[in-house]
Amino acid sequence: MKRIYAIEQWCIDCKRCEVACKTFHSRSQNPVKAFNFEDAPDARVCVEGGKQLSLAVNCRHCADPKCVESCISGAMQKNPVTGVVTSDPEKCVGCRTCVSACPFGAVHIETVALKCDLCGDGHGEPGEPSCVKACPNRALIYVESEEC
Amino acid sequence: MLDYVLPRYKVLRDEDLCIQCGVCERSCANDVHKVDEDLGRVTADHAKCVNCQRCVVMCPTKALAIDKWPQVGNGTNNWTLAYMQDIAKQSQTGAVLLSSMGNPKPYPIYWDHLLLNASQVTNPSIDPLREPMETRVFLGGRPDVLKVNERTHAVESTLPPQIRLDVPVMFGAMSFGAISFNAQKALAMAATELGTFFNTGEGGLHKDLEQYGKNTIVQVASGRFGVDPHYLNAGAAIEIKIGQGAKPGIGGHLPGEKVNAEVSRTRMIPEGTDAISPAPHHDIYSIEDLRQLIFSLKEATRYTKPVAVKIAAVHNVAAIASGVARAGADIIVVDGFRGGTGAAPTRIRDNVGIPIELALAAVDQRLRDEGIRSTVSLVASGSIRSSADIVRAIALGADAVYIGSAALIALGCHQCQDCGSGKCNWGIATQRPELTRRLNPEIAAERVANLVRAWNHEIQEMIGGMGINSIDSLRGNRLMLRGVGLNEKELEILGVKYAGE
Numbered sequence: 178m179k180r181i182y183a184i185e186q187w188c189i190d191c192k193r194c195e196v197a198c199k200t201f202h203s204r205s206q207n208p209v210k211a212f213n214f215e216d217a218p219d220a221r222v223c224v225e226g227g228k229q230l231s232l233a234v235n236c237r238h239c240a241d242p243k244c245v246e247s248c249i250s251g252a253m254q255k256n257p258v259t260g261v262v263t264s265d266p267e268k269c270v271g272c273r274t275c276v277s278a279c280p281f282g283a284v285h286i287e288t289v290a291l292k293c294d295l296c297g298d299g300h301g302e303p304g305e306p307s308c309v310k311a312c313p314n315r316a317l318i319y320v321e322s323e324e325c
Numbered sequence: 326m327l328d329y330v331l332p333r334y335k336v337l338r339d340e341d342l343c344i345q346c347g348v349c350e351r352s353c354a355n356d357v358h359k360v361d362e363d364l365g366r367v368t369a370d371h372a373k374c375v376n377c378q379r380c381v382v383m384c385p386t387k388a389l390a391i392d393k394w395p396q397v398g399n400g401t402n403n404w405t406l407a408y409m410q411d412i413a414k415q416s417q418t419g420a421v422l423l424s425s426m427g428n429p430k431p432y433p434i435y436w437d438h439l440l441l442n443a444s445q446v447t448n449p450s451i452d453p454l455r456e457p458m459e460t461r462v463f464l465g466g467r468p469d470v471l472k473v474n475e476r477t478h479a480v481e482s483t484l485p486p487q488i489r490l491d492v493p494v495m496f497g498a499m500s501f502g503a504i505s506f507n508a509q510k511a512l513a514m515a516a517t518e519l520g521t522f523f524n525t526g527e528g529g530l531h532k533d534l535e536q537y538g539k540n541t542i543v544q545v546a547s548g549r550f551g552v553d554p555h556y557l558n559a560g561a562a563i564e565i566k567i568g569q570g571a572k573p574g575i576g577g578h579l580p581g582e583k584v585n586a587e588v589s590r591t592r593m594i595p596e597g598t599d600a601i602s603p604a605p606h607h608d609i610y611s612i613e614d615l616r617q618l619i620f621s622l623k624e625a626t627r628y629t630k631p632v633a634v635k636i637a638a639v640h641n642v643a644a645i646a647s648g649v650a651r652a653g654a655d656i657i658v659v660d661g662f663r664g665g666t667g668a669a670p671t672r673i674r675d676n677v678g679i680p681i682e683l684a685l686a687a688v689d690q691r692l693r694d695e696g697i698r699s700t701v702s703l704v705a706s707g708s709i710r711s712s713a714d715i716v717r718a719i720a721l722g723a724d725a726v727y728i729g730s731a732a733l734i735a736l737g738c739h740q741c742q743d744c745g746s747g748k749c750n751w752g753i754a755t756q757r758p759e760l761t762r763r764l765n766p767e768i769a770a771e772r773v774a775n776l777v778r779a780w781n782h783e784i785q786e787m788i789g790g791m792g793i794n795s796i797d798s799l800r801g802n803r804l805m806l807r808g809v810g811l812n813e814k815e816l817e818i819l820g821v822k823y824a825g826e
Contacts, residue, residue: 187765196346196385208386212344228351228759313383314765 178260180322181295181306183233188224188316190231195220197311201296219285221293222308222317233308233317236283236293238262240324244275244284244292253290264290329413331406334376335392336369342388343367349380349389354748354760377741379750411671422671425744425754427571427663427708427730430675434663435682435815436714440824442805444792451794453785459795460781462490462725464562464702465631466655485655486631488542488562490725491520492781493715493796496773497660497706497729498544498566498635500528502579502588502600503667503744505761508736508753511769513537515732518774524727527551527566527577527602529591535559542633545622547576548602550592557625562656565618567606568637570664570707573678577602578668583747583756616652623653631655631702638662638684638707639677643691650692650701658727659684661707665730667754668745681707682721686819689722689801698722698801712783721819722801735776736769 196208198220203211211217222235238255242262245253252268253275255261264275269289276284284292297304309319336357345367349358355373358380374391381389398406411422444450451458465487472481496512503526510533512523517540524542525534529551534541543560545552557563568574579588579600589596609615619632633656634649636642646657661681666674685705692698705718706727718726734740737751744754752764788799799805807824808816816823 187762189759189763191348191351191383192346193348193383193385196344196348200385208344208346209342212346311385314763315768316765 178238178322179319180238181235181293181309182318182320182322183235184316184318185226185230185232186316187314188226188231188233189314190224190226190228191313192224193311193313194222194233194308194317195224197307198222198293198296201307202291218287218291221283221285221291223282223285233312234281234283235308235317236262236279236295237281238293238295243278243280244290247274247278249274259295261295262292263294264292266290326417328417330410330417331396331413332372332374332394333410334374335371335394336374336380337390337392338367338369339388339390340366342386344386344388346385348383348385352379352383352750354750354755354757375741375743375746376739377743377750378739379737382737423668423745424671424674424742425666425668426740426742427665428674428678429742432662432680435680435811435819436710436717438808438810438815439682439717439806439819439821440809441713441716441720441787441791442807443790448792450792451789453782453789456789456794458785458789459797460492460784462493462796463487464490464633464656464704464724466701467699469700486562486629487655488522488631489520490522492777493719493725493784494519494709494777494780495521495542495704495725495727496523496732497664497727498524498526498542498564499667499729499733500526500544500550500579501531501534501591502526502528502583502756504733504753505749505755505764506531506533506587507761507764507766507769508733510534511736511764511766511773512732513540514766514770515773515777516540518770519777521777522561524564525551525560528579528588528600529593530556530559531587531591544635545618546602547604547606548600550594550600550602553593554625557622557630560630562631562633563622563626564633564635564656564658565606565615565622565654566635567609567615568635568639568660569666570637570660570662570678570681571666572669572673573637573639573662574604575670575673576604580747585756588756612648612652615649615654619653633658633704635660637664638679638681640679642679642684643687646688647691647695647697650697654701656702656704656724657688658704658706659688660727661685661705664707665733666744681705682717683815683818685718685723686721686803690820693722693801712780713787715780716784716787716799717806719796719799720802720805722803724800731776732773735773736764737772 200208200211203217224233250270252265266289309317347360357373376391466485468482516523522542527546538559541560542562544564546566581597581599634654635658638661662678702724705723709726749755752761803820806821808821809824
């Protein structure tokens with residue numbers, strides 16, 4: 178499957194990926210509305226670090242995801258065909274087990290679990306994810322990787 | 326002391342579009358923007374803005390634009406706000422004014438007064454998409470007579486060393502120190518891809534760039550930074566820098582704060598020390614001395630590499646170029662007064678030197694009159710802005726051109742003229758790791774290569790329109806140019822006819 182890789186050498190801590198992610202996952206998909214008018218949930222990608230060294234932390238869509246294994250309600254699932262790990266907000270009870278199980282800190286809770294859905298042309302559809310598109314320095318790349 | 330200097334720019338923020346994401350704040354090394362949570366909006370310290378436009382480009386909602394500071398002048402044409410501000414600065418600091426990039430003053434730009442020819446009826450134009458079109462150029466010396474064995478179809482004369490350019494464009498000298506490693510690497514990668522050359526400037530060649538040696542011109546300048554036999558042999562050609570168009574007659578000064586571990590190793594100077602290039606080469610006080618250096622360098626490289634000499638376009642440039650050719654240079658580079666720089670005294674940059682168009686025409690004519698034009702190659706530089714400028718330069722007599730500013734603009738440079746501060750937000754003219762990281766050489770090389778490839782297509786279209794299928798047939802072909810808005814003397818020096826003649 179294709180995954181997003183973060184290259185810390187080129188991450189410049191601008192956080193345009195976060196803006197793009199929050200915008201994409203808002204109702205309007207418009208940055209001004211998402212930030213200023215909607216109570217849109219936070220971005221699912223998070224730039225860690227600061228000026229000197231930073232890295233955009235994102236879900237790895239692991240081959241053997243701990244979040245799926247630990248999910249108590251069956252909300253967190255790995256799609257057997259695409260390999261994309263998503264959480265079903267209808268089923269999620271917000272117990273935070275996935276948050277503590279994830280070795281990358283890539284899940285956060287705002288009532289329900291929120292994480293990267295490898296958005297493409299739409300949620301869970303193939304295509305270049307919005308954070309990758311927004312990165313000015315190819316610090317986020319979307320490339321084929323070995324394990325599914 | 327109260328600071329009399331006014332801000333130069335005003336940051337315009339469209340509050341309707343601003344989402345307070347802070348991208349501008351994190352993008353600005355000058356600390357202009359600040360997300361003020363108490364005020365609930367983003368504020369700007371206008372006085373710190375240098376108009377590099379990084380924030381304008383980075384803003385996800387395009388909420389930013391930079392305007393001139395609205396203060397009006399006093400209405401005189403003489404004591405303009407700009408001159409008064411310069412006086413305010415100097416009366417505050419007592420220092421020489423420094424500026425970067427090329428001469429911005431409204432001197433005539435002769436390129437814009439030269440129109441290109443095209444064929445109609447009698448001499449059909451050529452479509453470069455259907456027919457072969459040669460843009461390859463060889464730079465280097467030429468033998469006086471070319472002996473060819475007609476039976477074996479072999480060249481019998483020994484040819485002096487030459488370098489082959491697939492496009493008539495090279496990247497001008499910009500040293501590691503003045504520009505970042507990533508910027509120089511991007512130019513090296515682009516030069517390799519395009520089959521042309523980048524120039525190390527006088528900052529030595531970083532060991533990680535030695536792999537691009539086949540596409541490198543190594544420079545030897547008055548400071549001799551980074552020069553040793555290994556360096557001389559690492560490139561494909563050597564350039565002796567006598568002068569630079571932006572600052573003829575003076576040397577260079579890389580401040581110690583830019584001399585970090587890598588720059589220090591590459592330049593072979595202690596870390597943190599100022600790298601000062603003297604105004605003259607202290608071993609060159611005559612054409613004979615220059616000849617000695619040229620042949621020392623040829624000896625050091627076993628006569629396998631052409632040696633170029635770069636001079637600034639100054640009043641006597643034609644006579645100087647003639648001397649340089651006779652001193653044994655294989656390539657003469659003439660750098661016009663609009664050429665860029667990382668830093669130069671403002672008064673020098675703005676007032677010294679002459680336009681490249683006139684200098685180039687004068688040099689080519691002088692070398693032709695003396696019958697030595699064919700022994701050397703001629704490279705023009707100093708603000709080549711488009712493919713049309715390249716066509717004009719070649720028609721005026723250049724073999725190829727150097728681009729510096731144009732290549733940097735492709736990398737993201739917005740000509741804010743603040744290179745000297747070391748806080749280049751585009752990661753070009755800086756050594757700060759958090760800023761140099763902003764320039765991913767992979768992306769940057771693609772951008773520069775795209776630019777040159779596009780220009781090369783345009784050159785082919787333009788010369789094809791003239792009915793010419795090779796750049797060699799355009800060289801010095803001034804009949805392909807006509808002047809507009811020029812006086813008799815200007816036409817005479819340029820060697821072109823007036824439009825309609």
